[in-house]
């Protein structure tokens with residue numbers, strides 16, 4: 001609670017939470033873990049080489065929205081290369097990191113990009129090329145222009161950073177967050193009925209991002225509350241396709257009902273029911289019969 005004139009004032013909650021998966025890719029020792037550590041904990045220290053994959057999260061408030069970064073820091077050592085693609089699944093963004101003092105790591109970043117292209121459709125994942133360790137400028141083997149030109153040719157975002165000196169680290173993560181959010185918002189105006197039905201089928205088995213990916217359309221949750229007055233009956237009357245309890249902390253909805261099932265449960269006073277004013281609707285069709293996808 002914020003205090004104004006001694007009276008407690010409610011702090012406005014961000015209206016939209018964007019959760020997205022970001023994978024860190026690149027050769028060993030280029031500074032992937034150090035970038036994640038700097039961004040998440042504003043720390044820099046000696047870190048052992050990553051084994052398999054490390055996981056970090058960070059929530060950043062941007063105006064009326066919050067961005068939750070789920071960061072998957074993959075191991076760069078060659079022996080782990082063959083398993084890295086397993087961590088690509090459901091990713092919204094990738095940071096492709098090289099070390100500006102190592103030409104070899106720059107060439108390997110180009111190889112990583114080819115691996116990404118095998119897994120994703122063009123434009124499906126936002127990629128940023130990052131040249132790290134700018135504090136070691138005297139040992140530089142890759143010029144800023146080389147990095148930038150390659151990024152422009154491949155339509156990637158580009159930045160040079162130093163995890164050690166905290167140079168451009170937050171900026172790099174923020175830029176990628178903004179691009180992912182903008183992409184999702186620009187796509188999130190509507191989905192077709194078929195996509196809506198598919199989304200319902202997949203909803204219980206994946207995160208919001210995975211569902212969007214599988215139906216190849218953006219999917220949001222509609223916040224159903226008293227103000228909107230959408231009880232199950234009203235929802236059913238409006239052609240609502242499905243309803244679920246709010247996603248759990250790991251963003252997996254624990255239960256999904258069709259609107260008709262929900263209505264039956266309400267009439268029979270059976271549980272489990274989403275608490276009043278605390279239910280989220282998956283997808284609904286408006287009165288005009290046109291499919292729509294709403295966010296709270």
Ligand SMILES: Nc1nc2c(ncn2[C@@H]2O[C@H](COP(=O)(O)OP(=O)(O)OP(=O)(O)O)[C@@H](O)[C@H]2O)c(=O)[nH]1
Pocket residue numbers: 026027028029030031032033034035045046047048049050051074075076077132133134135136161162163164165
């Ligand atoms: N000078 C300098 N050293 C850095 C920077 N970032 C990371 N390092 C150092 O580079 C080494 C490797 O850093 P990591 O963050 O472990 O690299 P990584 O890419 O995660 O390595 P893997 O786990 O093997 O994939 C460590 O000794 C870091 O301290 C930087 O910006 N400048």
